[in-house]
Amino acid sequence: xxxxxxxxxxxxxxxxxxxxxxxxxxxxxxxxxxxxxxxxxxxxxxxxxxxxxxxxxxxxxxxxxxxxxxxxxxxxxxxxxxxxxxxxxxxxxxxxxxxxxxxxxxxxxxxxxxxxxxxxxxxxxxxxxx
Amino acid sequence: xxxxxxxxxxxxxxxxxxxxxxxxxxxxxxxxxxxxxxxxxxxxxxxxxxxxxxxxxxxxxxxxxxxxxxxxxxxxxxxxxxxxxxxxxxxxxxxxxxxxxxxxxxxxxxxxxxxxxxxxxxxxxxxxxxxxxxxxxxxxxxxxxxxxxxxxxxxxxxxxxxxxxxxxxxxxxxxxxxxxxxxxxxxxxxxxxxxxxxxxxxxxxxxxxxxxxxxxxxxxxxxxxxxxxxxxxxxxxxxxxxxxxxxxxxxxxxxxxxxxxxxxxxxxxxxxxxxxxxxxxxxxxxxxxxxxxxxxxxxxxxxxxxxxxxxxxxxxxxxxxxxxxxxxxxxxxxxxxxxxxxxxxxxxxxxxxxxxxxxxxxxxxxxxxxxxxxxxxxxxxxxxxxxxxxxxxxxxxxxxxxxxxxxxxxxxxxxxxxxxxxxxxxxxxxxxxxxxxxxxxxxxxxxxxxxxxxxxxxxxxxxxxxxxxxxxxxxxxxxxxxxxxxxxxxxxxxxxxxxxxxxxxxxxxxxxxxxxxxxxxxxxxxxxxxxxxxx
Numbered sequence: 001x002x003x004x005x006x007x008x009x010x011x012x013x014x015x016x017x018x019x020x021x022x023x024x025x026x027x028x029x030x031x032x033x034x035x036x037x038x039x040x041x042x043x044x045x046x047x048x049x050x051x052x053x054x055x056x057x058x059x060x061x062x063x064x065x066x067x068x069x070x071x072x073x074x075x076x077x078x079x080x081x082x083x084x085x086x087x088x089x090x091x092x093x094x095x096x097x098x099x100x101x102x103x104x105x106x107x108x109x110x111x112x113x114x115x116x117x118x119x120x121x122x123x124x125x126x127x128x129x130x
Numbered sequence: 131x132x133x134x135x136x137x138x139x140x141x142x143x144x145x146x147x148x149x150x151x152x153x154x155x156x157x158x159x160x161x162x163x164x165x166x167x168x169x170x171x172x173x174x175x176x177x178x179x180x181x182x183x184x185x186x187x188x189x190x191x192x193x194x195x196x197x198x199x200x201x202x203x204x205x206x207x208x209x210x211x212x213x214x215x216x217x218x219x220x221x222x223x224x225x226x227x228x229x230x231x232x233x234x235x236x237x238x239x240x241x242x243x244x245x246x247x248x249x250x251x252x253x254x255x256x257x258x259x260x261x262x263x264x265x266x267x268x269x270x271x272x273x274x275x276x277x278x279x280x281x282x283x284x285x286x287x288x289x290x291x292x293x294x295x296x297x298x299x300x301x302x303x304x305x306x307x308x309x310x311x312x313x314x315x316x317x318x319x320x321x322x323x324x325x326x327x328x329x330x331x332x333x334x335x336x337x338x339x340x341x342x343x344x345x346x347x348x349x350x351x352x353x354x355x356x357x358x359x360x361x362x363x364x365x366x367x368x369x370x371x372x373x374x375x376x377x378x379x380x381x382x383x384x385x386x387x388x389x390x391x392x393x394x395x396x397x398x399x400x401x402x403x404x405x406x407x408x409x410x411x412x413x414x415x416x417x418x419x420x421x422x423x424x425x426x427x428x429x430x431x432x433x434x435x436x437x438x439x440x441x442x443x444x445x446x447x448x449x450x451x452x453x454x455x456x457x458x459x460x461x462x463x464x465x466x467x468x469x470x471x472x473x474x475x476x477x478x479x480x481x482x483x484x485x486x487x488x489x490x491x492x493x494x495x496x497x498x499x500x501x502x503x504x505x506x507x508x509x510x511x512x513x514x515x516x517x518x519x520x521x522x523x524x525x526x527x528x529x530x531x532x533x534x535x536x537x538x539x540x541x542x543x544x545x546x547x548x549x550x551x552x553x554x555x556x557x558x559x560x561x562x563x564x565x566x567x568x569x570x571x572x573x574x575x576x577x578x579x580x581x582x583x584x585x586x587x588x589x590x591x592x593x594x595x596x597x598x599x600x601x602x603x604x605x606x607x608x609x610x611x612x613x614x615x616x617x618x619x620x621x622x623x624x625x626x627x628x629x630x631x632x633x634x635x636x637x638x639x640x641x642x643x644x645x646x647x648x649x650x651x652x653x654x655x656x657x658x659x660x661x662x663x664x665x
Binding site for chain 1: 449450452453454455456457458460461463464465468480
């Protein structure tokens with residue numbers, strides 16, 4: 001639907017990325033996906049999304065690099081980023097926070113938790129999820 | 131009585147030796163020190179160099195990590211398009227500065243890219259690349275190298291280098307200018323130039339060169355492809371082609387010094403040869419104790435390294451299927467009404483697949499534990515090898531999404547053989563599974579079977595991604611995975627299990643591989659006697 005908020009999902013695990021994209025589509029968002037950090041950054045610059053969901057451990061440019069590059073570029077400097085990762089240590093959490101990530105969700109994740117984080121980052125706290 | 135006398139005289143000899151030892155030690159050391167001083171004065175041996183040599187020597191003695199050595203896929207460490215690490219190479223490595231990193235880098239080589247403000251853009255360590263590496267304190271030694279590298283003209287950014295102690299280990303460190311000519315990164319960072327630091331641990335050389343030879347020569351830069359004795363490292367130019375070879379070798383000079391010490395004072399030494407012999411014997415005993423200690427430390431470290439590989443494998447490889455299962459179940463739970471019947475079926479099937487994958491990984495860990503604890507059991511029976519091979523091939527193909535074909539040559543002539551079907555499944559299944567899995571482009575896999583006497587040789591040849599040269603000796607070690615395998619899921623246990631299975635079958639395996647070209651694994655299994663003969 002036109003006018004829907006757009007979300008970019010960057011994750012190298014195809015099956016997971018597709019499922020996250022499907023959940024977000026069901027929630028009414030317009031969704032794009034990228035299978036690695038580089039493609040994700042390029043897509044974000046071409047079509048600046050309203051929100052980015054990004055994995056951390058990816059070959060090539062990883063999630064830390066993506067966070068930093070998005071923040072450094074005026075086109076994407078203000079786009080909120082949710083880190084969705086298997087890394088669960090406090091230091092990784094702090095590091096992404098330091099790089100400007102807005103929320104941190106660890107894998108495996110529950111759909112309502114991710115959707116709540118998405119709505120919060122988009123300033124839609126009041127909107128109920130499914 | 132005789133025995134007791136002998137023992138008494140042995141005891142006396144021992145006490146005498148105990149008394150003599152310190153005296154002998156002092157005399158010999160005094161003579162050697164005096165001689166060394168004379169020779170040093172004569173030959174003008176630089177005091178600084180001697181001190182440095184001592185540093186190297188003592189660090190060398192601490193080297194116990196030969197098993198962990200990787201190496202020379204250097205300067206291809208970045209994302210393809212950012213591989214503009216120009217290291218041009220007609221300048222000999224110079225300088226013998228010492229510096230320390232504060233970071234506890236336990237791996238073998240550390241590559242860092244620094245921005246002009248010395249912030250870390252990226253570190254490459256232990257097979258993984260990280261952007262925005264941990265902060266490092268740059269100590270004076272490294273600082274000087276960086277300043278030197280930065281002062282080079284951009285058109286000819288020669289590397290500058292040094293030996294360094296990094297966390298107590300000796301590394302060769304090279305620093306060169308980096309031009310991130312990739313437009314994405316250039317615009318992202320606004321940098322036209324950074325500095326790349328490359329460090330390589332010198333463990334194998336140092337470890338293999340106990341004695342005089344642990345003294346190191348300077349590194350030499352020679353044209354690409356030049357034959358060199360000893361360790362070397364290939365360096366790539368802007369387009370990735372090899373441009374030079376970096377070689378380092380044991381220094382004969384150390385031995386020269388010892389010889390030139392011995393010759394002038396040989397007369398003095400002749401007088402104290404008996405004492406010297408006792409001293410040498412004691413020294414040898416100490417050395418052998420030390421070797422034993424080092425071996426046990428090395429084993430301990432290997433166990434530690436295995437543990438950390440295990441934790442890293444579990445945290446990534448186990449979480450991946452768990453995450454997929456959870457995602458499917460969440461889709462079914464929260465969006466059931468939005469899914470078509472076919473999509474629901476697909477989610478359920480996906481859950482089953484991921485559970486199988488997880489179970490398979492757990493089985494592998496258990497199996498390896500069992501192989502380690504009690505060894506795998508050998509239960510030979512009569513089997514139709516061709517049928518077995520075809521079954522194993524089918525299973526290997528089913529286990530991945532790769533589109534490879536497997537062609538088997540030579541199995542038709544074998545008929546039935548006496549072997550353990552379970553061990554053959556484990557050995558060949560893992561090897562074939564790898565061949566298919568690491569041929570992501572669907573490249574064909576060939577299997578050649580040959581029997582020679584009671585040894586069955588099975589060659590599995592693929593044209594897949596290959597194994598980096600430095601990972602080859604480490605293959606078959608539990609949880610070890612090639613540096614280029616990060617993108618393909620796996621526990622790092624397949625070859626370890628294949629090896630245990632082949633060994634339980636009285637055989638083993640060899641691996642030959644060329645990075646980017648493919649891998650050939652030769653499995654050898656000893657066939658059992660005919661069951662009739664056993665009975």
